[in-house]
Amino acid sequence: xxxxSPRVAVCMALAMSGLLLPTLPAQAQxxxxxxxxxxxxxxxxxxxxxxxxxxxxxxxxxxxxxxxMDNFSTGAGLYEYFSVAMPPQAPGQLGSETYVNIxxxxxxxxxAQPGDTPLDADPDKLAAINLTEVTSxxxxxxxxxxxxxxxxxxxxxxxxWGKKLPSILPEATPEPAAPxxxxxxxWGKTLxxxx
Amino acid sequence: xxxxxxxxxLALAVSLTTLVGVANAQSVRENYAPVTNDMVLNPPATEWLxxxxxxxxxxxxxxxxxxxxxxxDLELAWAWPMADVGIQETAPLMHDGVLxxxxxxxxxxxxxxxxxxxxxxxxxxLAKIPAEWGxxxxxxxxxxxxxxxxxxxxxxxTVDARIIVLGAxxxxxxxxxxxxxxxxxxxxxxxxxxxxxTIISAISGCSISGTAGGCYIVAHDFETLEEKWRFNTxxxxxxxxxxxxxxxxxPENRWGGTPxxxxxxxxxxxxxxxxxxxxxxxxxxxxxxxxxxxxxxxxTLALDATTGELKWYYQHLPRDNWDLDSPFERVLVDVKEGDxxxxxxxxxxxxxxxxxxxxxxxxxxxxxQETVVQNVVTSIDESGKVxxxxxxxxxxxxxxxLVCTSVSGGKLWQAGAYSPKTQQFYVPLTEACNTVEATQSxxxxxxxxxxxxxxxxxxxxxxxxxxxxxxxxxxxxxxEGEGWKARQRASMTSSxxxxxxGLVIGGDAGRYVKAWDDTTGEVLWQQRLNAPxxxxxxxxxxxxxxxxxxxxxxxxxxxxxxxAFPEIPLPSGTGNSIFVFKLPKQ
Numbered sequence: 001x002x003x004x005s006p007r008v009a010v011c012m013a014l015a016m017s018g019l020l021l022p023t024l025p026a027q028a029q030x031x032x033x034x035x036x037x038x039x040x041x042x043x044x045x046x047x048x049x050x051x052x053x054x055x056x057x058x059x060x061x062x063x064x065x066x067x068x069m070d071n072f073s074t075g076a077g078l079y080e081y082f083s084v085a086m087p088p089q090a091p092g093q094l095g096s097e098t099y100v101n102i103x104x105x106x107x108x109x110x111x112a113q114p115g116d117t118p119l120d121a122d123p124d125k126l127a128a129i130n131l132t133e134v135t136s137x138x139x140x141x142x143x144x145x146x147x148x149x150x151x152x153x154x155x156x157x158x159x160x161w162g163k164k165l166p167s168i169l170p171e172a173t174p175e176p177a178a179p180x181x182x183x184x185x186x187w188g189k190t191l192x193x194x195x
Numbered sequence: 196x197x198x199x200x201x202x203x204x205l206a207l208a209v210s211l212t213t214l215v216g217v218a219n220a221q222s223v224r225e226n227y228a229p230v231t232n233d234m235v236l237n238p239p240a241t242e243w244l245x246x247x248x249x250x251x252x253x254x255x256x257x258x259x260x261x262x263x264x265x266x267x268d269l270e271l272a273w274a275w276p277m278a279d280v281g282i283q284e285t286a287p288l289m290h291d292g293v294l295x296x297x298x299x300x301x302x303x304x305x306x307x308x309x310x311x312x313x314x315x316x317x318x319x320x321l322a323k324i325p326a327e328w329g330x331x332x333x334x335x336x337x338x339x340x341x342x343x344x345x346x347x348x349x350x351x352x353t354v355d356a357r358i359i360v361l362g363a364x365x366x367x368x369x370x371x372x373x374x375x376x377x378x379x380x381x382x383x384x385x386x387x388x389x390x391x392x393t394i395i396s397a398i399s400g401c402s403i404s405g406t407a408g409g410c411y412i413v414a415h416d417f418e419t420l421e422e423k424w425r426f427n428t429x430x431x432x433x434x435x436x437x438x439x440x441x442x443x444x445x446p447e448n449r450w451g452g453t454p455x456x457x458x459x460x461x462x463x464x465x466x467x468x469x470x471x472x473x474x475x476x477x478x479x480x481x482x483x484x485x486x487x488x489x490x491x492x493x494x495t496l497a498l499d500a501t502t503g504e505l506k507w508y509y510q511h512l513p514r515d516n517w518d519l520d521s522p523f524e525r526v527l528v529d530v531k532e533g534d535x536x537x538x539x540x541x542x543x544x545x546x547x548x549x550x551x552x553x554x555x556x557x558x559x560x561x562x563x564q565e566t567v568v569q570n571v572v573t574s575i576d577e578s579g580k581v582x583x584x585x586x587x588x589x590x591x592x593x594x595x596x597l598v599c600t601s602v603s604g605g606k607l608w609q610a611g612a613y614s615p616k617t618q619q620f621y622v623p624l625t626e627a628c629n630t631v632e633a634t635q636s637x638x639x640x641x642x643x644x645x646x647x648x649x650x651x652x653x654x655x656x657x658x659x660x661x662x663x664x665x666x667x668x669x670x671x672x673x674x675e676g677e678g679w680k681a682r683q684r685a686s687m688t689s690s691x692x693x694x695x696x697g698l699v700i701g702g703d704a705g706r707y708v709k710a711w712d713d714t715t716g717e718v719l720w721q722q723r724l725n726a727p728x729x730x731x732x733x734x735x736x737x738x739x740x741x742x743x744x745x746x747x748x749x750x751x752x753x754x755x756x757x758x759a760f761p762e763i764p765l766p767s768g769t770g771n772s773i774f775v776f777k778l779p780k781q
Contacts, residue, residue: 049767050754054326058336059281059749059769062329070636071648077632085651088754088765156407157638158476158646159448159483165635168593184476184646185444185483187635192590 028134029115030075031104036114039105042098046087055109064109066132075129079103079121096121110135128170159185166191227364228291229346235390236462241736243289245457246340247610248733250388251527252459254612255693256734260741261778262696266710266720269776272742273311277771278302278318283729283748284608286340286386286690287773292737293363294744296773297341297386301353305366309737311775315366322355322377328641331403335382337751339608340457340731345389345417352383352396358415372420374398374413379405380641385457388467392417395467395500397454401429402475402645404638408446410453412469412496414503424503428452428471428491431505442487450475450644452492456523456608460500461538461555467500468555470522470544476646477518478633480589488513493521493545497558507558511544511551512572513581516588517631518602518645519571521545524610527555530618530670537671541613543622547571548605550620550667562673566606566665567626568655570599589633599628601652603755609701610731612693613669617713619678621699623687624663627652627756652756661686661759662703664711679716684760688750690731700743702728704753705763708745708774726770727753743776 044053050060062068072078083099084092094102104119112134161184230244238244240257247254261269277285281299288295294308300321305314324331335354343350348369349361356375359368374396375381380403387396394415401410413425429452431437441449451474458469474492476482482489493512498505511521521544528539540555548567553560560579574582587596600606604625611622630650638644654661660682668677685705692700693713702708704727710720730746748771757765 050749056326056329056332058329058332060751060754061333065327065329065642066639067330067636067642071634071646073632073634073648077648081649081651084653085755085758087767088757089767090764091758091761093761155404155638155640156447156644157404158481158635158644159444160476160481160635161637165480166591168591184481184635184638184644185448186481189483191480191592 029113029117030129030134031107031112031114031119032116033114035101035104035119036108039101039103042094043102043105046094047102050087055106063106069110069131069135072131074127074131075103075119076123076126078106078131079126107131107135157184158187160189160191161187163187163189164191165189225364226291227293227347230290230344231346232391235345243287243733243735244344245288245388246286246386246731247524247526247612250390250460252457252524252610253526253528253615253693254610254690254731255614257695258734258736258741259694259696260736261694261698261734261743263698263712263719265778266696266698268778269720269722269743270779272775272777274772274774275306275311277748277773278304278316280769280771281336281338281749282751283726283746283769283771284337284339285730285746285773287730287733287744287746288342288344289733289735290344295342295344295349297338297351298771299336299338301338301341301351303342303349303351303361303366305363308735308742317361317366319353319359321353324377324641327639330643331380331382331400331641334384334400337384339385341383341386343387343389343394350387350389350394350417352386354382356381356383356398356400358387358394358396358420360420370420372415374415374422375411379403381406384455388458388460389417390460390462391500393423393500394420395458395460397458397469399453399455401453401472402450402643404640404642404644407448407450410451412454412458412498412503414500426496426498426503426505428454428496429474431491434490434505437490440488440490442484444483448483454522456525456610459525459527461527464556465500466497466506466555468525468527468540469496469498470494470525470542471496472522473515473518473520475644476633478516478589478631478647479514480591480633481635481646486514489515493519495525495540495542495544495553495558497555509553509558509560509579511549511581512547514583517571517598518647519546519600523606523608526611526613526620528613528669532671539669539671541620541669543606543611546602546605546607547600548624550622552669552671561671564667564673566622566667567624567663568599568628568658569605589631592633592635595630595632595650597628597630599655601627601629601755602631602649603627603652603752607752609687609752610690612691612699614693614713616695616697618669619666619713620669621691621693621713622665622667623689623691623701624665625686625752625756626655626658626661626663627686627759628655629653651758654759660684661756663687664691664699664701664716666699666713666716681711681716681718685763686753686756686759688753689728689746692732692734694734700732702732702745702747704750704757704760704765706747708732722776724774725772726750726766740777740780745774745776747772747774
């Protein structure tokens with residue numbers, strides 16, 4: 001190996017340690033900016049009247065939030081639902097390109113970063129998108145109006161929160177962070193896996 | 196000269212009309228007769244004093260001017276816009292010439308029941324909750340039968356967990372109490388029963404993270420608003436069996452058990468009956484309760500109305516793993532069999548659409564009957580023990596069984612109606628299934644603890660019509676070959692109303708209000724309106740004329756199954772309104 005300049009060596013070390021930002025791992029950039037922009041227009045026209053301009057409802061459920069990302073869990077989970085059922089005035093009728101664009105926009109609103117790789121409707125590719133991983137939504141801040149009582153500082157969790165559960169999913173479920181709030185009874189426990 | 200005279204005459208006529216309008220509203224306001232306790236127990240035939248007219252929850256009117264022969268002649272008398280948007284679940288009440296309406300965000304209006312003119316409007320200042328608390332915000336914009344009438348007041352339960360007593364004449368606040376802590380997530384969805392100077396209510400919001408450990412039916416003194424008793428549906432220290440049914444899960448990791456349909460009351464035994472909803476997290480895989488039945492979720496509770504003590508309970512769906520919530524209307528019915536009067540409690544209590552008849556004095560299971568397609572309950576023993584299809588119980592993340600009925604029903608909050616004339620219970624239903632998948636997710640403030648992903652609602656295999664009205668013959672035993680079923684493409688979206696005129700009235704996602712013949716199920720009348728029919732249609736009589744009130748508006752239930760009838764598009768606006776019909780004057 002030829003002698004590497006100290007500067008290059010430092011950069012290589014930093015890159016390997018993952019500290020050299022802002023390059024994200026390729027698998028975290030799953031849609032293009034063009035798709036998200038088209039998706040915003042389509043969302044505003046087809047979805048915002050119920051789900052809100054800020055995707056926070058309230059006439060229909062919120063589409064932004066950690067809970068939403070965790071609950072639908074993969075791109076396929078979200079896509080399979082709304083590409084069939086939504087919007088109520090034309091369910092499943094918008095065409096896959098529009099649904100893909102809207103999915104890109106929802107991901108972006110949840111903090112996911114755009115990249116060069118376009119999102120497409122392929123079920124396997126959508127299933128490989130882990131919504132929690134690609135988005136970077138922080139746990140919502142517990143703000144309360146000044147005139148109301150102070151909100152509790154810890155959020156109660158399911159009994160199984162923090163416990164490893166059995167899973168048949170292709171990827172291992174992420175190691176849960178040390179819970180700051182009461183969790184589900186089974187959180188962190190190893191539960192049976194479907195074989 | 197003539198021109199001036201005409202102008203003056205016209206001006207005079209207009210001002211006189213205005214005065215008459217105001218004077219009428221004024222006199223209605225001033226002469227409002229108090230709703231006595233006797234009236235609550237036995238309302239005048241011409242009035243509609245509580246959610247289902249009577250506090251046995253039957254949803255039946257003895258009025259018959261609008262009947263099988265005349266219903267086709269119904270004309271629109273007037274219409275009125277709801278004061279706010281949101282899911283249309285209103286249940287109008289009528290007493291002494293005043294129609295009381297409540298809408299989302301706890302707006303209450305008093306209208307002249309003859310003309311629809313506004314008498315007063317009350318808009319509370321509600322506690323602000325953060326925009327990120329999406330689930331709490333979403334659930335709170337769906338106020339149902341949030342008001343009750345008692346003496347000269349309107350008793351309102353609010354999304355910020357208060358009970359407010361308003362003057363019926365002017366809508367002004369007389370007194371109020373903060374019944375539960377809204378910052379934890381508690382929020383009223385339904386209104387109370389008020390009887391014997393007691394307000395009996397049940398709180399909601401119990402699948403929101405901060406409410407862990409308790410969901411309650413509660414009683415307050417009507418005058419002082421002091422809390423008299425409360426009953427916790429998921430933590431009963433007096434019952435070791437209840438505690439054991441959650442396995443190792445302590446109260447601080449238990450959610451759900453929400454009683455989100457207004458209960459009923461039997462004055463003979465001073466018993467109040469309430470339905471309890473599902474446990475959360477929905478799947479035992481996440482919940483941690485293993486094979487425990489998780490009492491008192493999905494049960495009927497019979498409570499002493501004075502002390503709040505539990506007389507009996509019956510669990511309609513033990514060990515729920517699919518959010519097949521079972522809190523819906525518990526209806527009290529007396530049937531004569533030979534010389535005996537049998538006291539029953541009937542219900543389609545849960546989303547899975549199974550009808551139950553219980554002995555309401557003992558809680559003993561009598562019989563049951565399926566309505567829509569469901570695949571979770573395999574059988575119910577004669578003892579009343581409910582047996583489940585264990586193959587549908589998820590044991591690992593990633594499993595996603597297809598479950599019927601869907602999380603949107605089957606049956607939902609839209610109430611059935613019982614006719615003592617036909618001795619039949621008429622139920623509005625939707626055929627639907629969905630996949631479910633347990634998710635292991637961190638709970639956040641103001642958001643839900645269901646921890647489950649639902650697939651789109653789809654029709655069950657072999658079914659092409661989403662809507663069903665099922666007429667079930669009621670007795671102490673199941674009747675074979677009686678009753679009827681009316682099927683249609685669009686799903687049912689409102690409560691049903693049964694009348695002595697022989698009609699069953701309600702409506703659907705296709706914007707049709709319909710009147711079915713209560714004996715044959717034939718559609719005798721229909722009218723297309725501006726939006727899916729919603730809330731609880733009702734009827735009253737004033738000055739010898741019978742009125743039919745039909746709420747319309749945004750229907751989340753319709754939206755969720757709209758893919759099953761794509762040829763009937765839903766409107767993208769809300770259109771929340773009431774339409775009031777009557778017969779032409781003779």
